[in-house]
Amino acid sequence: MKTITVNGNEINWEKDINIDDLLKKMNYTFKMIVVKIDGNLIKKNEYKSTIVYAGADVKVIHLVSGG
């Protein structure tokens, strides 16, 4: 089984999954986020077109809000 890492946690990789779908899968609904794959910034308008490849190290950085 191929995997990817999301915020340090290993999860199963799905073929052709894009960033938009990955965020839905992780239930990451907060809007103020920064997404990087292997250290490279993915802009918001690229979420649908960016396919996550097997073995990718994905960081979905939620920026501090609250209070």
Next chain:
Amino acid sequence: MNIYKNKYNVDQIKENHKIIAEFKYDIKKLSLGYSNKTLHINLGKSKISSKEVSQEMKDKFTGGRGFNLKLLWDAVNENTKWDSPENEIVIAAGPMSGITQYPGTGKSIVCGISPLTQAPVDSNVGGYFGPYLKFSGWDAIELQGISKKDVIVYINGDEGLIQIIEAPKEDVNSHLISEQMCDIFAENEMDMKSIATVSAGQGAENSFFGCLNFSFYDRRRKVARLKQAGRGGLGTLFRHKKVKAVVCKFSSLNFNNNEVDNLEMIKEVGKNYHRELYEEDDKQCDMRHVGTAHLVEIMDDYDLLPTHNYKFGSDSKTPKISSPIWREMFTQGIPDGCWYGCSMQCAKCVDGYVLRTGPYKGDTVSVDGPEYETAAAFGANMGIFDPHFIVEANFYCDTYAIDTISFGTTMAFIMECYENNIINKEITGGYDLSFGNGEEALNMLHLMASGVGFGKTIGLGIRRLKKLFVDKYNADANFLNDIGMECKGMEYSEYMTKESLAMQGGYGLALKGAQHDEAWLIFMDMVNNQIPTFEDKAEALHYFPMFRTWFGLQGLCKLPWNDVEPADNAETEEPAKVPSHVQNYVDIFNSITGRKIDKNEMILQSERVYNFQRVFNLRMGFGTRTSDKIPYRSAGPVTNEEYLSREDRYDKQLQEKWNWNPKGKSVDERKNKLRQFREDAYQQLCDAVYKRRGWDNNGVPTINKMKELKMDLPGVIEVLKKYGQ
């Protein structure tokens, strides 16, 4: 416009006024954000006097919360209790407060020895009072002593006049007295915007978590809006001093009352920020339409919304109290800033609400809020997923001056005690206080405000209730300490922390008690996994509390810092700090004061005051490692029901994080093992944070640290020596 069945009689109120003391002063222009004087009112002796602000005071304490703590330190001694005459309510703005070119600059900070914690507490609040007070000539006001009769303190910043006025006929509850002060002290309706009032209602007289209401007149709605200095029972202290209202009148607001060093620079920074906010807010937090209530569904999605006294972090009924509901209920399209120039406009309001319970049943009112904390506390934590209950309870908490956070968290504790048969109908006076029972919760609120029955008992707050239930009803002290969500005597605000060790520290290590305004680290820690080691967490628990303390020194609101962010913030090295907004603050501070600080000096300004406050805690008899202890529910599941609700998560952690095989073990065995690991982790976190902050292993600032900060004042050193330094 509010519509009352029984309208008050302004003439009758005025006829009963009697001036007890009067003080005249010369009105002078401010200088670089400071008035350089503070006002002292002794209510017991009916004396009014002024004090000079020295350069040393500005260098060491900066302003706002710093000034308050310095003045409070000088006023009290180590034996002072919250109800001692020498205790004070101190209110200040801060050098940046009152500029109108940048959002979130109208904050006041209030300090005093807290009825809940018996230690210094700070609470920040919007509205016009802080800026008006400063523009009237005062960087801070101290209210000391206890008046024999109910009084109003009136500051007329137009004429340079201060009066203490005997005030027997005013209503106490805030939605009324705030309007009455406008009726009495404004020349006409246009002038009502010149009146800012601080008040506290009857709930503050009869509970330990009374809040202060800071009002401003909303010309479009024709009502006095109420913003709260909620935490720590300062409203209780206010009414204990028999103050009905502190009123400041100031009608000469212009674009540069602060007499700043470089107005053009401030305008430029402000212009860029306003543009950014208009372009980004709808795509980000939507503060302009729903305020902080946007967080309800977000917290639920991440299992962070406290439900049933913090047992769980989400609930299937959350959509009933989520932001789409509030967007409908809040009046849209009306400017909603709580100070001039605030384009964030997050002070939302439910208008035309007809009250269905209590003394004002049938009246039509505008209700400020609910904000996130109130919606979460009343809706999810008490299990009452009914927006109309939330609005009704929000209105009454505000006008009675009861802190919505402490009320909600205490009620959630009471409900769990009720469902565990620790208390029953015999004790509650016949009321069924199960989770979800909104009608009975409102009954408790009205009883609390009236100082009657079990409602009054609930107003003791969780720390005192735990003792009462153990002493009187033989409750299990260990269980109550586990589920009673308070730290240092202050009830928790509304975030789940079980899966974020750093946020457990954010609450437990906060100086004043369990409030999240020092650090909100859950996403960084639990979701992003950005601060995995104890040292990483300690660094975050150094930087963010120091950075956020700075807002309190300056008279600023935290929200414009990071509830909207520049479009390119993601591309910066430290997006969580929002570097360009930090630079905005540095630039504006320098443009106001003429100084040349950088972002490091900014942190130093905070560190001076923060460490001083830690020493102040020690002076009042607490503030060591013992005081930083948290209830176990903050760290993990107390009951089997909680463990089983997230069984996979906990079992996985036992295996993967601590290499302990949960297979074949009972729930009790697994729960107890998890507790052992998590409690040990919290103590290791304390070790790391104390070290990072320059404190000893007992949480006491070292003399070297105070010297490094140039805060080795004689009184400070004397206290530290008593703690072995």
